[in-house]
Amino acid sequence: MPNEYKKSDRLNNLSYAIRGPVFEKAQQLEAMGQKIINLNIGNPAPFGFDVPDEIVHDMILNLRNAQGYSHHLGIFPARKAIMHYTQQIGIKDVKMEDIFVGNGVSELIVMCMQALLNDGDEILIPSPDYPLWTTAVALSGGKPVHYMCDEASDWNPDVQDMESKITSKTKAIVIINPNNPTGAVYEKDVLKKIVALAEKHNLIVFSDEIYDKILYDGNVHVPAATLSEDVFFMTFGGLSKNYRAAGFRGGWVIPSGAKNKAKSFLEGLTLLASMRLCANVPTQYAIQTALGGYQSINDLVAEGGRLKKQRDLIYYKLTDIPGITCVKPKGSLYVFPKIDMKKFDIQNDEQFALDLLSEQKVFVVSGKGFNYNDGQHFRAVFLPEVDTLELATDKIAEFLDSRKIK
Numbered sequence: 001m002p003n004e005y006k007k008s009d010r011l012n013n014l015s016y017a018i019r020g021p022v023f024e025k026a027q028q029l030e031a032m033g034q035k036i037i038n039l040n041i042g043n044p045a046p047f048g049f050d051v052p053d054e055i056v057h058d059m060i061l062n063l064r065n066a067q068g069y070s071h072h073l074g075i076f077p078a079r080k081a082i083m084h085y086t087q088q089i090g091i092k093d094v095k096m097e098d099i100f101v102g103n104g105v106s107e108l109i110v111m112c113m114q115a116l117l118n119d120g121d122e123i124l125i126p127s128p129d130y131p132l133w134t135t136a137v138a139l140s141g142g143k144p145v146h147y148m149c150d151e152a153s154d155w156n157p158d159v160q161d162m163e164s165k166i167t168s169k170t171k172a173i174v175i176i177n178p179n180n181p182t183g184a185v186y187e188k189d190v191l192k193k194i195v196a197l198a199e200k201h202n203l204i205v206f207s208d209e210i211y212d213k214i215l216y217d218g219n220v221h222v223p224a225a226t227l228s229e230d231v232f233f234m235t236f237g238g239l240s241k242n243y244r245a246a247g248f249r250g251g252w253v254i255p256s257g258a259k260n261k262a263k264s265f266l267e268g269l270t271l272l273a274s275m276r277l278c279a280n281v282p283t284q285y286a287i288q289t290a291l292g293g294y295q296s297i298n299d300l301v302a303e304g305g306r307l308k309k310q311r312d313l314i315y316y317k318l319t320d321i322p323g324i325t326c327v328k329p330k331g332s333l334y335v336f337p338k339i340d341m342k343k344f345d346i347q348n349d350e351q352f353a354l355d356l357l358s359e360q361k362v363f364v365v366s367g368k369g370f371n372y373n374d375g376q377h378f379r380a381v382f383l384p385e386v387d388t389l390e391l392a393t394d395k396i397a398e399f400l401d402s403r404k405i406k
């Protein structure tokens, strides 16, 4: 077709499996009146996890104040509250002027990559990853280079593999902690090694800590930026998960550590922030209340809390299924189980996700969707109530049983 309007070449190899072909299939099935059990996306509110009333109340109260554009970095009370949060968690020397408020962490990830990368620059990204990191790097002309996370070590990053992939073009290391999709919470020793590597090779650390309060069994989260003042860190956080406000689109990024080395990059990021004028302002009015108010997330993850019960149920039910093994999630909202494919008549993880959806109406995402290419993993979200999770895991067991090689 000579007159076709074609997408840019930059988009040619990009995909986003969480909303990819299996997602479209799920939508088709739903349009035909089928009921799907959605274990595909970490969106808390539709599963009855309401945003705390106090946050909604303060947003409504401030709507009139939120009619105009704000400062491109964000409104004063939001950035002040984020600065206070850095003091609570031990990130040193962060000033209000350092902080960027955005339309969710997603926007800030893309902006950071666009501000940093020249064509061919390399960024180290975990495998498995949260796939936006990979697409944002590629979209910005960079080359995503994946380092392995080790299932046998509770999905902690394999620091040796990370080091072996550093080249003269490497600009930064991305870590996601607590992790999506594995549920890992990284050990302090591992983080220290990563930070030492960043210092040795003069790399930025982008630390995506959007799940920093979603921790089970007393596991402790160590913010990477607390481990050195000689490395430049960008720490990401937001409202979508800890405060269940994914639809509000509120997030932030906190530069810290060796900021003196990052003046030009931060100038670029400020330019991009000003070009999009500001993050949506009503949501910015929720940030101070969220960070300063009652932290109801702690009740949800505590013993007897709803998220903890759901994490326990899905973990025990999945590991009961012959042919499935799974590392118990220490944090976040996900499990990343392994299927021993040689026991089943299933080609790979993608076919598993597609056939499970078609036959049992359970929607999970293949490991490949998270740039993990062994063909044997999938991610399931444990946001639905225990009854639904019980039903979903029974259906997964039934599906695998029907494909068992006799």
Ligand code: PLP
Residues within 6 Å of the ligand: 042, 103, 104, 105, 106, 107, 130, 176, 180, 208, 210, 238, 239, 240, 246, 249, 250, 251
């Ligand atoms: N980072 C990670 C690791 C995530 O899992 C998600 C969403 O699932 C995001 C970032 C995007 O967050 P936001 O809603 O703030 O854009």
